[in-house]
Amino acid sequence: MPELNPNLRRTFLVPDGVINGFDLLFRLSRGIEMHGGSIRLETRLTAVDVDALGRVAGVRVESVRHGVETIRCDGLINAAGPYASAVAKLFDDPFSMRLSRGVMLVFADRKVPMVINRLAPAGDGDILVPHDRISIWGTTDEPTDDPQAAPPSLAESRQLLDLAEDLFPQMPRWRVLRAFAGVRPLYQPNPVGESREVTRDFTIIDHGIRGGPKAIVSVVGGKWVTYRLMAEQAVDALAGQLGLSVPATTRTTPLPTLSSGPGQKDDSAGNLCECEEVGRSDLAAWPTSSLSQLRTRTWFSMGPCQGTFCLHRVAETRLDQTDVRQLDHEMAGLRQERDGGMRAVLWGDNAREWALSRTIQRQVLAEDEGS
Amino acid sequence: MRVVVVGQGPSGLLAADWLQRVGAEVVVCAASDGSLSLWSGGWDFRNFDAAGHPLADPWQWWSDPSHRDFASGWETGDWQIWWRALIRSWQAIGLLIENDPPRQNRWIVTPSGRVRPTFLPPPWQWTFASPAMEPAALISIESLLDSPVGWLKARHPELGWPAASVQLGRPKAWRAHWSGLAWAAFLDRSEGVTWLLGQLDQIQGRLPREGPIIFPQVLGLTTTESLIARISRVLRRPVFESALMPPAVGGIRIRDRWRRGLKSRGIGFLHGHVVKVSERGVHLAEGDRRGDRLIEADAVVLATGGLVGGGLMLGTDGALTNSATSQGVPWGGEVEALASVGIGGGEGLTRVVGRQVGGSDPDRAGNGGAMTLWSVAQAVEAIMGPGKVNGWLAGEEASK
Numbered sequence: 119m120p121e122l123n124p125n126l127r128r129t130f131l132v133p134d135g136v137i138n139g140f141d142l143l144f145r146l147s148r149g150i151e152m153h154g155g156s157i158r159l160e161t162r163l164t165a166v167d168v169d170a171l172g173r174v175a176g177v178r179v180e181s182v183r184h185g186v187e188t189i190r191c192d193g194l195i196n197a198a199g200p201y202a203s204a205v206a207k208l209f210d211d212p213f214s215m216r217l218s219r220g221v222m223l224v225f226a227d228r229k230v231p232m233v234i235n236r237l238a239p240a241g242d243g244d245i246l247v248p249h250d251r252i253s254i255w256g257t258t259d260e261p262t263d264d265p266q267a268a269p270p271s272l273a274e275s276r277q278l279l280d281l282a283e284d285l286f287p288q289m290p291r292w293r294v295l296r297a298f299a300g301v302r303p304l305y306q307p308n309p310v311g312e313s314r315e316v317t318r319d320f321t322i323i324d325h326g327i328r329g330g331p332k333a334i335v336s337v338v339g340g341k342w343v344t345y346r347l348m349a350e351q352a353v354d355a356l357a358g359q360l361g362l363s364v365p366a367t368t369r370t371t372p373l374p375t376l377s378s379g380p381g382q383k384d385d386s387a388g389n390l391c392e393c394e395e396v397g398r399s400d401l402a403a404w405p406t407s408s409l410s411q412l413r414t415r416t417w418f419s420m421g422p423c424q425g426t427f428c429l430h431r432v433a434e435t436r437l438d439q440t441d442v443r444q445l446d447h448e449m450a451g452l453r454q455e456r457d458g459g460m461r462a463v464l465w466g467d468n469a470r471e472w473a474l475s476r477t478i479q480r481q482v483l484a485e486d487e488g489s
Numbered sequence: 490m491r492v493v494v495v496g497q498g499p500s501g502l503l504a505a506d507w508l509q510r511v512g513a514e515v516v517v518c519a520a521s522d523g524s525l526s527l528w529s530g531g532w533d534f535r536n537f538d539a540a541g542h543p544l545a546d547p548w549q550w551w552s553d554p555s556h557r558d559f560a561s562g563w564e565t566g567d568w569q570i571w572w573r574a575l576i577r578s579w580q581a582i583g584l585l586i587e588n589d590p591p592r593q594n595r596w597i598v599t600p601s602g603r604v605r606p607t608f609l610p611p612p613w614q615w616t617f618a619s620p621a622m623e624p625a626a627l628i629s630i631e632s633l634l635d636s637p638v639g640w641l642k643a644r645h646p647e648l649g650w651p652a653a654s655v656q657l658g659r660p661k662a663w664r665a666h667w668s669g670l671a672w673a674a675f676l677d678r679s680e681g682v683t684w685l686l687g688q689l690d691q692i693q694g695r696l697p698r699e700g701p702i703i704f705p706q707v708l709g710l711t712t713t714e715s716l717i718a719r720i721s722r723v724l725r726r727p728v729f730e731s732a733l734m735p736p737a738v739g740g741i742r743i744r745d746r747w748r749r750g751l752k753s754r755g756i757g758f759l760h761g762h763v764v765k766v767s768e769r770g771v772h773l774a775e776g777d778r779r780g781d782r783l784i785e786a787d788a789v790v791l792a793t794g795g796l797v798g799g800g801l802m803l804g805t806d807g808a809l810t811n812s813a814t815s816q817g818v819p820w821g822g823e824v825e826a827l828a829s830v831g832i833g834g835g836e837g838l839t840r841v842v843g844r845q846v847g848g849s850d851p852d853r854a855g856n857g858g859a860m861t862l863w864s865v866a867q868a869v870e871a872i873m874g875p876g877k878v879n880g881w882l883a884g885e886e887a888s889k
Contacts, residue, residue: 272807272824279805290805387632388665427734430601434639442643461824469803473796473827474527480852481528482734484605486541 121229121286134233136247137342140414145373152374159411166194166209166331173332174209193356196336197349200265200301203338206323211330213323215338216306216316219299220257221270223278223463226293226422229253229286236285240314243281252295255282259302259314267299270462294468295422296459305339320348324355333359376403390435391428393421401435409433409448410455424456426475430483453479490514492872493771493786495763495813496800497523499532500843500861501792502747505756506578507869508790511877517751518771518784520762522744524798529597529706529732529739532575532862534568534608536594536855543606543620546593547859559848560863568859571866572609574882582746585612585714588886596620598731602640608858611739613713615703615729624700627654627731628692632663633672635733636705653700655692660684669733670741672707676716689723696724706730706738713742759784763813766791766839771813788838788872795845800832814839828852840868 122129147157161181167188169175176190198205203215228248236244240259247254258274275297282289304316320340326332337352350366357364389397396418404415409432412418418432419425429452433445440448460472479485490513494505497519509515534547535556550556552565560567572590579586586609594606595616604620617623622645629636642650662675675681696702702724709716721728732739752758761782765772770786793800793813801818802810809818809827811834818833820826831847842864844857851857869878 276805276807388634388667390634430640431634434601437639437643442640464824464827465803465805465807469827470796470799476828477797477852478527478735481855481857482599482732482737483601484599484603485601486853 119230119234121288122234123285123287130237132235134235136233136249138250139342141376142342142373144376144415148374148376149371160408163198163205163208166205166334168209168331171332174334193333193360194335195352195356196334197352200303202303202336204265206325206336209325209331209334211325211328211334213305213336213338214307216304217262217265218302218304218316219260219262219264219267220302221274221278221297221299222254222256223275223297224295224459225253225255225289226295227251227253229292234285243278244285246286253292255286255289262301265301265303267301269458270297270299272462272464275463291466293422294463294466296424296456296468297462298459303338320344320351322348322351322355324359326359335359390431391416391418391421391425393423393428394418396428396432398435401432405439409436409445409452413452419452419456422471424460424471424475425452426471426478429453449485453485490787490873491516491785492788492790493518493784494790494792495519495766495771496792496794496798496843497744497748497758498792498794498798498843499523499525499528499858500865501790502744502751503575503578503861504790504792504842504865504868505751506747507574507865507878507881508873509751509754509756510578510881511869511873513788513873515751516757516759516784516786518759518761518763518773520760520799524794525740525744525747526736527740527797528735529614529737530611530743531597531607531614531739532609532858533606533851533855534572534594534859536606536608537853541853544594545606545619547608548592559846559860563863568862570879570882571862573886574866574878575609575862577882577885579743582743582750583714584743584746588889593618596622598622598637598641600635600637600640600732600734602637602644606855611743613706613708613717613730614739615701615731622648624648624653624697625703625729626696626700627703628657628705629654630657630672630705630707631659632665633667633669633705633707633733635669637731653697655695657685657688657692668736669705669707669738670710670736672705673710673738676707677709677712682716682719685720686723689720693724696726699726701727701729703729703731706732710738710742710745763793764815766814766834788840790868790872791832791834791839791841792843793832794843795830795832796827798843798845800843800845801830803827825850838872840864840871842868 150157161179163177164180165178167176174194176188178188180186196202196205200217203213206212228251230246230248234246242258245256279290305321306316318341321338323336325334335352335356337348340348346368350368353366387398389395394417396416400416401412404412407415412432418428429449433449436445460468464472492508492513492515494501494515494517497517501517505515505517535544535550538544544550548565551568557563576586576588591608594608595610596604597607597614597616598604610616627638629638638654676685708730717728761773763771764774766789770784771789773782773784775782791813795801800812802812807822809820811818811832814834816834820830828850829848832841832845835841844851844860846860846864849856851860
């Protein structure tokens with residue numbers, strides 16, 4: 119591995135792997151829809167209704183598209199990640215979590231063929247994860263009370279970069295794309311010590327059993343790699359509350375494949391997003407998605423230009439179904455989101471790309487003018 | 490006087506042009522093709538006021554002394570002279586534009602159907618007199634990206650676009666990777682012209698009876714004027730182009746003609762990265778050995794651009810460096826300040842030109858063309874002495 123520090127004294131091979139998170143998420147959501155479930159995106163939970171017998175009866179939600187609605191239900195699973203404790207407050211059975219914010223740097227190439235770790239107790243800046251064609255360097259660990267991760271700062275990115283010197287001395291010259299931040303939803307009933315010492319195991323909280331409303335289960339903590347087991351145990355707990363005893367089958371049920379994948383792509387018309395090779399047929403697979411949803415579903419605007427050249431092209435394909443003012447609003451939102459990630463790693467060619475993007479948005483597209 | 494111009498964007502080519510006109514021996518050193526391929530070719534004077542509102546009359550803006558920021562010493566009369574000098578240089582490379590600078594800003598359409606002001610557009614550019622667009626018929630081409638037709642229909646339904654837009658098909662030679670540039674090269678060939686005339690034959694009856702016909706900017710790289718004249722004869726209507734995304738065919742036409750014109754007047758072009766500027770000239774990096782080739786010069790013009798052009802480099806530690814002089818450039822550290830920080834290095838007979846001379850944000854103000862014009866004029870006068878370009882211009886205009 120040419121990128122590794124040639125002066126390393128010893129290395130150890132450990133079994134490790136990478137989950138393609140978005141692909142897995144979209145397969146899961148496709149599976150839910152195939153089995154009759156529905157997924158309401160961009161919808162906020164505002165209240166949980168509990169009946170006179172102390173059982174959950176429904177939830178109230180709010181969205182731009184549908185306004186305020188009540189959804190009736192016999193059971194509720196709270197899997198809101200870092201927001202789980204805020205959700206639990208809505209039904210008056212709160213618990214405390216240990217939230218921790220982490221920043222990661224994204225580089226434009228697959229620099230290593232496998233996950234590379236520093237062999238040391240867990241610390242900041244000690245893991246490089248190859249993810250499809252990119253590489254992700256992480257991470258930081260900072261206690262926070264805010265379930266919404268604050269955007270990464272340039273200072274945090276530089277600090278992460280400095281920590282790479284031992285493992286990957288060339289990293290400052292790698293083509294950086296952006297930085298992003300996330301919040302780990304760690305669960306610790308009796309908080310002591312550093313958050314890295316908090317278990318990454320998960321916990322099922324059966325609210326009916328501990329004196330809260332019946333037929334509500336919270337699932338907190340855990341990692342992507344244990345997601346199926348977490349779901350199975352949460353559903354089993356809820357099934358117990360509901361008096362059901364059908365065993366879970368997710369262990370043996372394969373996930374559906376996505377309709378738009380390699381080999382099915384019609385690229386005879388050329389691509390709209392040249393960096394990530396996204397064409398009209400890829401976008402057509404998601405007819406009702408917003409621009410922001412299309413970004414994670416098709417990967418448009420994720421490459422080196424960060425949407426500079428393709429955003430208006432992708433948006434134009436939605437003109438027949440979306441009001442132009444709504445599209446302008448979505449475009450401005452996506453620009454802002456892309457810009458935030460680029461600014462946090464403003465050095466080298468990415469700084470040049472950022473300046474190019476700024477000048478094209480203003481001069482070539484006149485996006486600031488709202489005319 | 491031997492002058493090395495570093496960079497071949499609009500400011501580098503303009504500086505080389507004027508310096509040669511007034512007697513300098515000029516060599517252009519450039520590491521890349523320059524930034525003209527980013528722009529469709531228009532020059533901006535002042536497009537927006539301080540609050541970001543579009544300006545109809547940039548002359549009026551400049552007549553207020555408190556608005557002159559970088560060009561504090563220039564009166565309206567100075568701008569008149571230097572815009573005329575630019576126009577003369579453009580006419581010399583075959584661009585068919587009026588002798589007098591425009592009195593007002595014109596308006597252009599962007600690939601996402603927005604309108605914005607510009608000052609001095611190239612002759613093929615579709616422009617109109619106010620942001621309330623004038624009726625026109627738009628041609629789009631199947632699979633060619635960035636036509637504004639869909640956006641214009643959505644943004645200006647009152648103009649009746651569905652009736653006034655027509656789509657052309659694709660020729661046999663078409664391939665999925667064809668950008669505007671490939672289309673333009675195709676239409677430079679007789680095969681392309683034959684295809685286009687055949688298409689026009691089919692759509693003539695569907696075009697509205699009046700108003701100009703607007704094509705996407707693909708009407709040839711080298712044959713543009715004759716192609717436009719030919720289409721105009723066939724359709725019996727004025728024909729213009731609307732700009733697409735970079736690589737911008739309009740800017741590339743101007744770049745290529747300008748370079749050819751300068752070369753024909755004896756200006757040399759060298760390829761390479763300038764990594765140092767000394768009293769003896771500029772030092773070109775060659776291969777892995779850096780700065781070992783000296784290009785001697787009595788004066789140096791740095792037309793290297795800012796962050797976009799590569800004249801400024803930002804390090805992982807936040808240090809800003811002038812890439813040609815390798816000197817550090819102080820800046821506040823606030824990201825927005827990067828848009829208006831000067832690239833530094835303009836001492837003695839080393840002069841900095843272009844839209845990043847500092848003190849103004851050309852992306853916000855829409856004054857990049859004015860910054861370029863002003864800084865090149867300053868540099869030429871500093872190196873060759875005042876009044877020389879004016880003398881050349883007077884001679885040219887007297888001989889016409």
